[in-house]
Amino acid sequence: MVLHDAQVVGFMPQGSGASAAPDGSPPPGGVWPDLVVRGVGKAFSPGAPVLADICFSVPAGQSVALIGSNGAGKSTLLRCCMHLIAPDQGSVQLFGQSLQAQTASGLRGLRAQVGFVFQKHNLVPRLSALSNVLHGALTRTPPGRAWFQGTAPRHLRDEAMHCLERVGLADHALKRADHLSGGQSQRVAVARALMQRPRFLVADEPAASLDPVSGDEVMGLFASLVKRDGLTLLFTSHDLSHALRYADRVIALNRGRIVKDTPSARTDATALRSLYDIANPAADTRLAATL
Numbered sequence: 001m002v003l004h005d006a007q008v009v010g011f012m013p014q015g016s017g018a019s020a021a022p023d024g025s026p027p028p029g030g031v032w033p034d035l036v037v038r039g040v041g042k043a044f045s046p047g048a049p050v051l052a053d054i055c056f057s058v059p060a061g062q063s064v065a066l067i068g069s070n071g072a073g074k075s076t077l078l079r080c081c082m083h084l085i086a087p088d089q090g091s092v093q094l095f096g097q098s099l100q101a102q103t104a105s106g107l108r109g110l111r112a113q114v115g116f117v118f119q120k121h122n123l124v125p126r127l128s129a130l131s132n133v134l135h136g137a138l139t140r141t142p143p144g145r146a147w148f149q150g151t152a153p154r155h156l157r158d159e160a161m162h163c164l165e166r167v168g169l170a171d172h173a174l175k176r177a178d179h180l181s182g183g184q185s186q187r188v189a190v191a192r193a194l195m196q197r198p199r200f201l202v203a204d205e206p207a208a209s210l211d212p213v214s215g216d217e218v219m220g221l222f223a224s225l226v227k228r229d230g231l232t233l234l235f236t237s238h239d240l241s242h243a244l245r246y247a248d249r250v251i252a253l254n255r256g257r258i259v260k261d262t263p264s265a266r267t268d269a270t271a272l273r274s275l276y277d278i279a280n281p282a283a284d285t286r287l288a289a290t291l
């Protein structure tokens, strides 16, 4: 069952008014979508595909939620999209560049424009929030210079402070990361991603380990950054309410295949829940329980 009732939304660069062809090629004189995924497949063991024939694209400035039960393939797909794992089939284009055609340094250059946020924030616990944010600059500064707030150049420290201000944590800049709450830690991780000056944010279940209030705060923060700065966002979530509230578009995965791709305004939790119930009766009940 494939319900691509509005997959075309993936091909409409915001603000350009133009639409690109379904193969991901840009419209005449138009803008490449930030991400174009064509026919991606992945298996970790022979005969057991985790992803099959995945096709979608994400225009600049769009916020897309990838939903699906546990084991549906969401994290694997995010990783394949950035070639953190090489797909077995298909192709991925990021910012108009084919990832398989890149050298290792070309790939690093493209990924440096993507800010990653994961379920576990992976902060360095004994360092301050400010030092952790500075680490977001490591891809564009000589090794060592951006590691500690005390040795980082003034302009980087100022920029890191600005990133902390944007996530509402300027007052906690000098606090050790392991003295922050879960929600504050995840906001520092978002600030660290912003320090990369990304065009694109990729977040794998960024709210999953947070309490509902902190989870809403973090998702609201993503949504406001995306809208204000025109960033592109691709996030996975178990929480249907987060997908519907914070994404322009929802893509549902089931057993490694896209089973629905729709603007979030054109669906609701009941429709998404029923899709899961029908498509995979054994689906993780956590998903169905999120609303």
Ligand SMILES: Nc1ncnc2c1ncn2[C@@H]1O[C@H](COP(=O)(O)OP(=O)(O)O)[C@@H](O)[C@H]1O
Residues within 6 Å of the ligand: 044, 050, 068, 069, 070, 071, 072, 073, 074, 075, 076, 077
């Ligand atoms: N590195 C890996 N090696 C082997 N199997 C993996 C690996 N990563 C993921 N898988 C398997 O792929 C399937 C999809 O996993 P994942 O992408 O993490 O799903 P989701 O994020 O939707 O929960 C699962 O069955 C998982 O066990």
Ligand SMILES: [Mg+2]
Residues within 6 Å of the ligand: 074, 075, 076, 204, 205
């Ligand atoms: Mg996952």
